[in-house]
Amino acid sequence: xxxxxxxxxxxxxxxxxxxxxxxxxxxxxxxxxxxxxxxxxxxxxxxxxxxxxxxxxxxxxxxxxxxxxxxxxxxxxxxxxxxxxxxxxxxxxxxxxxxxxxxxxxxxxxxxxxxxxxxxxxxxxxxxxxxxxxxxxxxxxxxxx
Numbered sequence: 001x002x003x004x005x006x007x008x009x010x011x012x013x014x015x016x017x018x019x020x021x022x023x024x025x026x027x028x029x030x031x032x033x034x035x036x037x038x039x040x041x042x043x044x045x046x047x048x049x050x051x052x053x054x055x056x057x058x059x060x061x062x063x064x065x066x067x068x069x070x071x072x073x074x075x076x077x078x079x080x081x082x083x084x085x086x087x088x089x090x091x092x093x094x095x096x097x098x099x100x101x102x103x104x105x106x107x108x109x110x111x112x113x114x115x116x117x118x119x120x121x122x123x124x125x126x127x128x129x130x131x132x133x134x135x136x137x138x139x140x141x142x143x144x145x
Contacts, residue, residue, distance in 0.1 A: 006068070007055045008121075009023070010022070014141050021141040022048070022054065023137035025136070026055060026059075045099070046100055056114060065115065067117070079118050082108060
């Protein structure tokens with residue numbers, strides 16, 4: 001039996017900006033937990049970030065995690081860009097403030113508590129768990145309309 005927590009996350013927005021939702025599925029040792037949430041006025045990128053943040057924060061102790069996302073923004077941000085942003089005082093390469101800095105800081109903190117392997121999955125394809133995370137995110141939007 002694997003001691004790794006598998007997480008699938010997704011974010012969705014009705015309009016961008018507009019009402020948005022996020023969904024996450026945590027799978028560990030045969031147990032599955034679904035999480036979701038929404039905001040009345042947000043962006044798709046913020047919801048993608050929230051899904052990963054909330055999923056990692058839901059873990060009660062430091063864990064080995066495989067986090068599956070269909071967001072290149074989250075994937076590249078957390079594995080590549082964030083190192084430069086932090087070094088440059090949360091400025092991009094062209095000296096502009098990092099968009100969604102508040103959430104990037106939260107994700108950086110949550111990511112540091114765990115041993116996370118980031119996996120990109122093609123969105124809206126035949127990945128059952130990614131599709132379910134998308135369903136959770138879209139259903140959450142209805143709670144804030």
